[in-house]
Amino acid sequence: MRRFVLIAIPYVWLLALFLVPFAIVLKISLSDAAIARPPYFPQFDWAEGIAAFIAELDFENFVWLTEDDLYWKAYLSSLKIAVISTFFTLLAGYPIAYGMARAPEEWRPTLMMLVILPFWTSFLIRVYAWMGILSNEGFLNQFLMWIGVISEPLIILNTNSAVYIGIVYTYLPFMILPVYSALERLDGSLIEAAEDLGCSRLTAFWLVTIPLSRTGIIAGSFLVFIPVLGEFVIPSLLGGSDTLMIGKVLWEEFFSNRDWPVASAVAVVLLLLLVIPIVLFQRNQQKQQEAEQ
Amino acid sequence: MNRMSWFNAVSLTLGFAFLYIPMVILVIFSFNESKLVTVWAGFSTKWYGELLQNEAFLNAAWVTIKVAVFSSTMATVLGTIAAYVLVRGGRFMGRTLFSGMIYAPLVMPEVITGLSLLLLFIGIGLDRGVFTIVLAHTTFAMCYVSVVVSSRLVTFDRSLEEAALDLGCSPAEAFRLVTLPIIAPAVISGWLLAFTLSLDDLVIASFTSGPSATTLPIKIFSAVRLGVSPEINALSTIMISIVTVGVITASLVTKHQVARQKREEQAAERA
Numbered sequence: 001m002r003r004f005v006l007i008a009i010p011y012v013w014l015l016a017l018f019l020v021p022f023a024i025v026l027k028i029s030l031s032d033a034a035i036a037r038p039p040y041f042p043q044f045d046w047a048e049g050i051a052a053f054i055a056e057l058d059f060e061n062f063v064w065l066t067e068d069d070l071y072w073k074a075y076l077s078s079l080k081i082a083v084i085s086t087f088f089t090l091l092a093g094y095p096i097a098y099g100m101a102r103a104p105e106e107w108r109p110t111l112m113m114l115v116i117l118p119f120w121t122s123f124l125i126r127v128y129a130w131m132g133i134l135s136n137e138g139f140l141n142q143f144l145m146w147i148g149v150i151s152e153p154l155i156i157l158n159t160n161s162a163v164y165i166g167i168v169y170t171y172l173p174f175m176i177l178p179v180y181s182a183l184e185r186l187d188g189s190l191i192e193a194a195e196d197l198g199c200s201r202l203t204a205f206w207l208v209t210i211p212l213s214r215t216g217i218i219a220g221s222f223l224v225f226i227p228v229l230g231e232f233v234i235p236s237l238l239g240g241s242d243t244l245m246i247g248k249v250l251w252e253e254f255f256s257n258r259d260w261p262v263a264s265a266v267a268v269v270l271l272l273l274l275v276i277p278i279v280l281f282q283r284n285q286q287k288q289q290e291a292e293q
Numbered sequence: 294m295n296r297m298s299w300f301n302a303v304s305l306t307l308g309f310a311f312l313y314i315p316m317v318i319l320v321i322f323s324f325n326e327s328k329l330v331t332v333w334a335g336f337s338t339k340w341y342g343e344l345l346q347n348e349a350f351l352n353a354a355w356v357t358i359k360v361a362v363f364s365s366t367m368a369t370v371l372g373t374i375a376a377y378v379l380v381r382g383g384r385f386m387g388r389t390l391f392s393g394m395i396y397a398p399l400v401m402p403e404v405i406t407g408l409s410l411l412l413l414f415i416g417i418g419l420d421r422g423v424f425t426i427v428l429a430h431t432t433f434a435m436c437y438v439s440v441v442v443s444s445r446l447v448t449f450d451r452s453l454e455e456a457a458l459d460l461g462c463s464p465a466e467a468f469r470l471v472t473l474p475i476i477a478p479a480v481i482s483g484w485l486l487a488f489t490l491s492l493d494d495l496v497i498a499s500f501t502s503g504p505s506a507t508t509l510p511i512k513i514f515s516a517v518r519l520g521v522s523p524e525i526n527a528l529s530t531i532m533i534s535i536v537t538v539g540v541i542t543a544s545l546v547t548k549h550q551v552a553r554q555k556r557e558e559q560a561a562e563r564a
Binding site: 010 | 298371439537
C-alpha cells in the first residue's frame with residue numbers, strides 16, 4: 001500500500017502536468033481558430049458526446065503549414081542552423097576537452113569547475129553579453145579597427161553569424177563535458193603503441209583518439225543539436241528579422257498572432273522532428289552504459 | 294601523460310578566454326560612468342544605486358526568488374521519490390511510461406513545454422500567476438532532480454539498506470536513517486540545480502505567468518530587447534557574483550564531505 005502511494009505521487013503529477021498538456025496541444029492543433037475565449041473551436045462538450053467532438057477535428061492546420069512558405073522555411077533553416085552550430089561547437093569544444101584531459105591531474109578539478117561555472121550563470125545574461133560585443137560600435141569592431149584589420153565596422157549583430165556565435169558560446173559546456181569524460185577514460189598507452197608502431201602523432205590522433213572518443217562526440221553533439229533546434233532566446237536577441245527559427249515562429253504565432261491552433265500544430269511538427277535525434281541519443285547513451293559495465 | 298604540449302596549452306587558454314572574456318567585459322562596464330555601454334568614461338557605482346531604486350526590478354526579483362524556493366523544494370521531494378521508485382521500486386505497471394515521462398522533459402524544447410502547460414492552465418480555468426509558474430517549474434525541475442538522485446542511488450551499496458532492515462528497521466526508518474544520509478549530497482545538488490533552473494528560466498515562465506507575476510528573466514528580456522543598458526550590466530554582475538560564490542562554496546563543501554566519507558569508509562573497513 002505504501003509502495004503504491006510512493007509510486008502514485010510522482011506518477012500522477014507527471015501525468016497531469018506533462019502528458020495531459022501534451023494531449024491538449026495535439027487536440028488544439030486539430031481544431032480551428034475562432035474569435036472567442038479561448039480562441040479555438042470546437043470546445044469539448046460532454047452533452048454532445050465524443051463522436052460529435054472528434055468529427056469536428058481536422059488536419060487543416062497541418063495542411064496550412066505545408067502551404068505557407070514561412071513554416072517549412074523556418075523548419076529547414078532551424079535544421080541548418082542547428083547542424084552548422086553543432087559542428088562549430090564540436091570544433092571549438094574538442095580541443096578544449098582534449099587539453100583538459102591531458103592537463104596535469106591536479107589541475108583537472110579546477111578546469112572542470114571553470115567549464116561548469118558559466119553553465120550555472122543565467123543563459124539570458126550570457127547571450128546578452130554578446131550584444132555589447134557584436135554591435136556596430138561594440139568591442140569586437142573597436143578592437144578590429146584598433147589593430148587595423150578593418151576600417152569600417154562589420155555588421156554582425158542581428159545576422160545569422162551572431163546567432164552562430166551565441167549558440168557556440170552558450171552550448172560549449174554541453175559539448176566539452178561528455179567529450180572530456182570520454183577522453184579522460186582513454187588509455188594513453190594505446191596512443192603510445194600506435195606511435196611506436198610507426199604512426200605519426202596526427203595519424204595516431206585520427207586513427208586512435210577520435211574513434212575511441214566517439215561516444216563522447218555523439219553525446220555532446222546531440223546535447224547541442226536537440227535544444228538548439230527549438231531555441232528561442234538566441235535568435236530573438238542576436239538574430240535579425242531574416243533569422244528564421246521555429247522556436248521564434250511558434251512564440252510569435254502564439255503571442256503576436258494569437259493563433260493557438262497553428263502554434264500547436266507548429267509544436268507537434270517540431271516534436272516529430274525531434275523524435276529521431278532523441279531516439280538516436282538514447283541508444284548512444286545505452287551503448288555507452290553497456291560498455292562501462 | 295602529464296606533459297602539456299604547446300597545442301594543449303594554447304587551446305585551453307583560447308577556450309577559457311572565449312568562455313570568460315564576454316562576462317568580464319560585462320562586469321567591467323557595469324562600473325562605467327557613461328550611459329553608453331561601449332565607451333569607458335570613468336569608474337562609478339551609480340548604476341547599482343539606480344538598480345536598487347528600480348521598484349519593478351526589485352519586485353520581479355522577489356517573485357523570482359519565491360518561485361525558485363517553492364518550486365525547487367517541491368521538485369526535490371517529488372524528484373527524489375521518483376528516483377527511488379525508478380531505482381528501487383522493482384517492476385510495476387506503466388514503469389516504461391513513467392521513466393519516459395522522467396526523461397522526456399529533459400530534451401523537450403522549452404517553447405513546447407511552456408505552450409502545453411499554458412493550454413492546460415487555460416483549459417482548467419486556473420488563473421495564471423506565481424502559482425502556475427511554480428507548478429510549471431516543479432514539473433520540469435523534478436526530472437532533473439530525479440536524474441541526479443538516481444545516478445547516486447544506482448552506485449550505492451544496497452546491502453547497507455538490507456542490513457538496516459535485518460536489524461529491525463521499518464522501510465521508512467531504513468530510508469530516513471541509512472539511505473537519505475548517503476544520497477544527501479545528490480539531493481542537495483539536485484535542489485541547487487532545480488533552484489538555478491528556475492531562476493534562469495525565461496521561456497516557460499513567459500508562457501505560464503500572468504500580468505500579476507513578472508519574473509526577473511521576463512523583465513530582463515523585455516529590457517534587453519531594446520538594447521544594451523548599464524543597469525542590466527549591474528544586475529548581471531550581481532547575479533554572476535552570487536552564482537560564483539554559491540558554486541565555489543558548494544564545491545568546497547562537497548569536496549570536504551567526500552573526503553570525510555572516504556575516511557569513514559576506510560575506517561569501517563579496517564575495523
